Amino acid sequence: MNTDVQRRGLFLANLVSRRYLWSFSLPMFSTILKESTSVSHQKLEKIVVSKLKDIRSESDYAALLIHFYAYFSALEKAIAPFIDDTILAGFDQRRKAERLSTDISALGEATTLLPTVQMPQINTLAQALGAMYVMEGSVMGGPIIIGLLQKAGIQKGFSFFGGYGDKTHAMWATFIQLLNEKFTTPDQQKLAIQTANETFENFALTF
Ligand code: HEM
Numbered sequence: 732m733n734t735d736v737q738r739r740g741l742f743l744a745n746l747v748s749r750r751y752l753w754s755f756s757l758p759m760f761s762t763i764l765k766e767s768t769s770v771s772h773q774k775l776e777k778i779v780v781s782k783l784k785d786i787r788s789e790s791d792y793a794a795l796l797i798h799f800y801a802y803f804s805a806l807e808k809a810i811a812p813f814i815d816d817t818i819l820a821g822f823d824q825r826r827k828a829e830r831l832s833t834d835i836s837a838l839g840e841a842t843t844l845l846p847t848v849q850m851p852q853i854n855t856l857a858q859a860l861g862a863m864y865v866m867e868g869s870v871m872g873g874p875i876i877i878g879l880l881q882k883a884g885i886q887k888g889f890s891f892f893g894g895y896g897d898k899t900h901a902m903w904a905t906f907i908q909l910l911n912e913k914f915t916t917p918d919q920q921k922l923a924i925q926t927a928n929e930t931f932e933n934f935a936l937t938f
Pocket of ligand 1: 764765772775777779780866867868869871873934
Protein backbone atom coordinates (compact mmCIF):
# COMPACT_ATOMS: atom_id res chain seq x y z
CA MET A 732 0.00 0.00 0.00
CA ASN A 733 2.73 2.40 1.06
CA THR A 734 4.83 1.59 -1.99
CA ASP A 735 1.75 2.11 -4.19
CA VAL A 736 1.23 5.59 -2.80
CA GLN A 737 4.97 6.29 -3.11
CA ARG A 738 4.98 5.08 -6.71
CA ARG A 739 1.98 7.21 -7.58
CA GLY A 740 3.62 10.21 -5.86
CA LEU A 741 6.82 9.69 -7.80
CA PHE A 742 4.88 9.34 -11.04
CA LEU A 743 3.03 12.63 -10.41
CA ALA A 744 6.23 14.46 -9.40
CA ASN A 745 7.88 13.20 -12.56
CA LEU A 746 4.96 14.33 -14.70
CA VAL A 747 4.89 17.80 -13.13
CA SER A 748 8.63 18.29 -13.54
CA ARG A 749 8.46 17.15 -17.18
CA ARG A 750 5.65 19.64 -17.87
CA TYR A 751 7.64 22.30 -16.08
CA LEU A 752 10.74 21.57 -18.13
CA TRP A 753 8.68 21.39 -21.31
CA SER A 754 7.14 24.80 -20.69
CA PHE A 755 10.64 26.19 -20.04
CA SER A 756 12.05 24.83 -23.27
CA LEU A 757 9.34 26.43 -25.48
CA PRO A 758 11.09 28.67 -28.02
CA MET A 759 10.53 32.42 -27.79
CA PHE A 760 8.34 33.96 -30.46
CA SER A 761 11.32 35.87 -31.92
CA THR A 762 13.09 32.54 -32.52
CA ILE A 763 10.02 31.11 -34.24
CA LEU A 764 9.72 34.28 -36.36
CA LYS A 765 13.37 34.14 -37.40
CA GLU A 766 13.10 30.46 -38.37
CA SER A 767 9.77 30.90 -40.16
CA THR A 768 11.11 33.73 -42.32
CA SER A 769 14.61 32.40 -43.00
CA VAL A 770 13.79 31.21 -46.54
CA SER A 771 12.32 34.55 -47.61
CA HIS A 772 15.23 36.38 -45.92
CA GLN A 773 17.74 34.25 -47.82
CA LYS A 774 15.96 34.78 -51.16
CA LEU A 775 15.96 38.55 -50.67
CA GLU A 776 19.55 38.53 -49.41
CA LYS A 777 20.64 36.73 -52.59
CA ILE A 778 19.01 39.39 -54.78
CA VAL A 779 20.51 42.26 -52.77
CA VAL A 780 23.98 40.66 -52.74
CA SER A 781 23.90 40.27 -56.52
CA LYS A 782 22.86 43.95 -56.88
CA LEU A 783 25.66 44.96 -54.52
CA LYS A 784 28.20 43.01 -56.56
CA ASP A 785 27.16 44.94 -59.69
CA ILE A 786 27.79 48.33 -58.07
CA ARG A 787 30.60 50.27 -59.79
CA SER A 788 29.73 53.87 -58.96
CA GLU A 789 27.96 56.12 -56.47
CA SER A 790 24.99 56.40 -58.82
CA ASP A 791 24.71 52.56 -59.00
CA TYR A 792 24.61 52.51 -55.19
CA ALA A 793 21.99 55.30 -55.15
CA ALA A 794 19.87 53.24 -57.57
CA LEU A 795 19.87 50.35 -55.06
CA LEU A 796 18.99 52.70 -52.19
CA ILE A 797 16.11 54.13 -54.24
CA HIS A 798 14.50 50.65 -54.17
CA PHE A 799 14.88 50.54 -50.38
CA TYR A 800 13.50 54.09 -50.14
CA ALA A 801 10.46 53.39 -52.35
CA TYR A 802 9.50 50.29 -50.36
CA PHE A 803 10.38 51.46 -46.85
CA SER A 804 8.73 54.89 -47.17
CA ALA A 805 5.47 53.20 -48.26
CA LEU A 806 5.79 50.59 -45.49
CA GLU A 807 6.42 53.24 -42.84
CA LYS A 808 3.21 55.00 -43.92
CA ALA A 809 1.32 51.69 -43.77
CA ILE A 810 2.45 50.82 -40.23
CA ALA A 811 2.15 54.37 -38.82
CA PRO A 812 -1.53 54.06 -37.77
CA PHE A 813 -0.68 51.05 -35.55
CA ILE A 814 2.65 51.88 -33.90
CA ASP A 815 3.70 54.96 -31.96
CA ASP A 816 5.85 55.90 -28.97
CA THR A 817 3.38 54.34 -26.53
CA ILE A 818 3.82 50.92 -28.21
CA LEU A 819 7.56 51.27 -28.83
CA ALA A 820 9.53 53.99 -27.06
CA GLY A 821 11.70 55.98 -29.48
CA PHE A 822 9.69 54.78 -32.49
CA ASP A 823 10.57 57.94 -34.50
CA GLN A 824 14.26 57.25 -34.06
CA ARG A 825 13.78 53.97 -35.93
CA ARG A 826 12.43 55.50 -39.14
CA LYS A 827 14.45 54.38 -42.12
CA ALA A 828 13.05 56.38 -45.08
CA GLU A 829 14.60 59.64 -43.89
CA ARG A 830 18.07 58.07 -43.59
CA LEU A 831 17.68 56.51 -47.02
CA SER A 832 16.75 59.84 -48.57
CA THR A 833 19.75 61.50 -46.83
CA ASP A 834 22.05 58.84 -48.32
CA ILE A 835 20.54 59.17 -51.79
CA SER A 836 21.09 62.96 -51.68
CA ALA A 837 24.65 62.52 -50.40
CA LEU A 838 25.29 60.36 -53.48
CA GLY A 839 24.02 63.17 -55.73
CA GLU A 840 20.69 61.54 -56.67
CA ALA A 841 17.02 62.27 -55.88
CA THR A 842 13.93 60.32 -54.83
CA THR A 843 11.73 61.62 -57.62
CA LEU A 844 11.46 58.53 -59.85
CA LEU A 845 10.53 55.52 -57.76
CA PRO A 846 9.89 51.88 -58.71
CA THR A 847 6.38 50.51 -58.18
CA VAL A 848 5.91 48.76 -54.85
CA GLN A 849 3.36 46.29 -53.57
CA MET A 850 2.47 46.47 -49.88
CA PRO A 851 1.78 43.50 -47.60
CA GLN A 852 -1.64 43.59 -45.93
CA ILE A 853 -1.41 45.74 -42.80
CA ASN A 854 -4.67 46.14 -40.86
CA THR A 855 -3.62 45.22 -37.31
CA LEU A 856 -0.80 45.80 -34.82
CA ALA A 857 0.39 42.20 -35.32
CA GLN A 858 0.74 42.78 -39.06
CA ALA A 859 2.41 46.17 -38.52
CA LEU A 860 4.99 44.65 -36.17
CA GLY A 861 5.59 41.77 -38.59
CA ALA A 862 6.44 44.31 -41.31
CA MET A 863 8.52 46.38 -38.91
CA TYR A 864 10.55 43.28 -37.98
CA VAL A 865 11.75 43.13 -41.59
CA MET A 866 12.64 46.85 -41.66
CA GLU A 867 14.41 46.74 -38.28
CA GLY A 868 16.35 43.64 -39.29
CA SER A 869 17.42 45.19 -42.60
CA VAL A 870 20.29 46.99 -40.87
CA MET A 871 21.55 43.85 -39.10
CA GLY A 872 23.55 42.81 -42.14
CA GLY A 873 24.75 46.44 -42.49
CA PRO A 874 28.41 45.90 -41.55
CA ILE A 875 28.73 43.17 -44.23
CA ILE A 876 26.99 45.36 -46.80
CA ILE A 877 29.15 48.42 -46.02
CA GLY A 878 32.23 46.18 -46.38
CA LEU A 879 31.10 45.08 -49.86
CA LEU A 880 30.40 48.69 -50.87
CA GLN A 881 33.76 49.92 -49.64
CA LYS A 882 35.46 47.23 -51.69
CA ALA A 883 33.69 48.75 -54.72
CA GLY A 884 35.15 52.16 -53.80
CA ILE A 885 32.01 53.68 -52.25
CA GLN A 886 32.90 56.03 -49.40
CA LYS A 887 29.63 57.70 -48.42
CA GLY A 888 25.90 57.25 -48.02
CA PHE A 889 26.06 54.82 -45.10
CA SER A 890 23.59 56.35 -42.66
CA PHE A 891 20.94 53.70 -43.44
CA PHE A 892 23.19 50.61 -43.52
CA GLY A 893 25.16 52.01 -40.57
CA GLY A 894 22.01 51.31 -38.50
CA TYR A 895 22.22 52.68 -34.99
CA GLY A 896 26.02 52.41 -34.86
CA ASP A 897 27.24 50.80 -31.65
CA LYS A 898 23.65 50.80 -30.36
CA THR A 899 22.36 48.52 -33.15
CA HIS A 900 22.36 45.35 -31.05
CA ALA A 901 20.76 47.10 -28.06
CA MET A 902 18.05 48.61 -30.30
CA TRP A 903 17.43 45.19 -31.83
CA ALA A 904 17.17 43.60 -28.39
CA THR A 905 14.53 46.17 -27.32
CA PHE A 906 12.51 45.49 -30.45
CA ILE A 907 12.72 41.72 -30.04
CA GLN A 908 11.63 42.05 -26.41
CA LEU A 909 8.53 43.92 -27.60
CA LEU A 910 7.75 41.14 -30.09
CA ASN A 911 8.10 38.51 -27.39
CA GLU A 912 5.82 40.45 -25.03
CA LYS A 913 3.15 41.41 -27.57
CA PHE A 914 2.63 38.13 -29.36
CA THR A 915 1.13 35.78 -26.88
CA THR A 916 -1.62 34.09 -28.90
CA PRO A 917 -1.05 31.63 -31.76
CA ASP A 918 -3.36 33.69 -34.01
CA GLN A 919 -1.34 36.89 -33.53
CA GLN A 920 1.90 34.99 -34.02
CA LYS A 921 0.64 33.44 -37.24
CA LEU A 922 -0.44 36.82 -38.56
CA ALA A 923 2.89 38.49 -37.76
CA ILE A 924 4.85 35.65 -39.40
CA GLN A 925 2.65 35.79 -42.50
CA THR A 926 3.12 39.55 -42.83
CA ALA A 927 6.88 39.35 -42.25
CA ASN A 928 7.16 36.77 -45.04
CA GLU A 929 4.96 38.88 -47.32
CA THR A 930 7.13 41.92 -46.50
CA PHE A 931 10.31 40.08 -47.54
CA GLU A 932 8.66 38.66 -50.68
CA ASN A 933 7.12 41.93 -51.86
CA PHE A 934 10.42 43.71 -51.40
CA ALA A 935 12.12 41.12 -53.61
CA LEU A 936 9.48 41.91 -56.27
CA THR A 937 10.57 45.55 -56.47
CA PHE A 938 13.93 44.59 -58.06
C1 HEM B 1 23.28 41.72 -48.62
C2 HEM B 1 22.14 41.49 -48.04
C3 HEM B 1 21.98 41.01 -46.64
C4 HEM B 1 22.86 40.38 -45.82
C5 HEM B 1 24.30 40.00 -46.13
C6 HEM B 1 22.18 40.12 -44.58
C7 HEM B 1 22.75 39.53 -43.49
C8 HEM B 1 22.18 39.39 -42.26
C9 HEM B 1 22.85 38.92 -41.08
C10 HEM B 1 24.32 38.53 -41.00
C11 HEM B 1 21.94 38.90 -40.09
C12 HEM B 1 22.17 38.44 -38.65
C13 HEM B 1 22.71 39.59 -37.84
C14 HEM B 1 22.89 39.27 -36.37
O1 HEM B 1 22.14 38.43 -35.84
O2 HEM B 1 23.76 39.90 -35.76
C15 HEM B 1 20.70 39.36 -40.64
C16 HEM B 1 19.55 39.47 -39.94
C17 HEM B 1 18.39 39.96 -40.47
N1 HEM B 1 18.19 40.50 -41.71
FE1 HEM B 1 19.50 40.46 -43.22
N2 HEM B 1 20.90 40.56 -44.66
C18 HEM B 1 20.75 41.13 -45.90
C19 HEM B 1 19.65 41.76 -46.39
C20 HEM B 1 18.51 41.96 -45.67
C21 HEM B 1 17.38 42.72 -46.12
C22 HEM B 1 17.33 43.48 -47.46
C23 HEM B 1 16.43 42.64 -45.16
C24 HEM B 1 15.06 43.24 -45.10
C25 HEM B 1 14.57 44.13 -45.92
C26 HEM B 1 16.97 41.82 -44.08
C27 HEM B 1 16.31 41.49 -42.93
C28 HEM B 1 16.88 40.86 -41.85
C29 HEM B 1 16.17 40.54 -40.63
C30 HEM B 1 14.70 40.76 -40.33
C31 HEM B 1 17.13 39.99 -39.76
C32 HEM B 1 16.90 39.55 -38.33
C33 HEM B 1 16.76 38.04 -38.21
C34 HEM B 1 16.52 37.67 -36.75
O3 HEM B 1 17.50 37.59 -36.01
O4 HEM B 1 15.35 37.50 -36.38
N3 HEM B 1 18.24 41.43 -44.43
N4 HEM B 1 20.87 39.66 -41.96
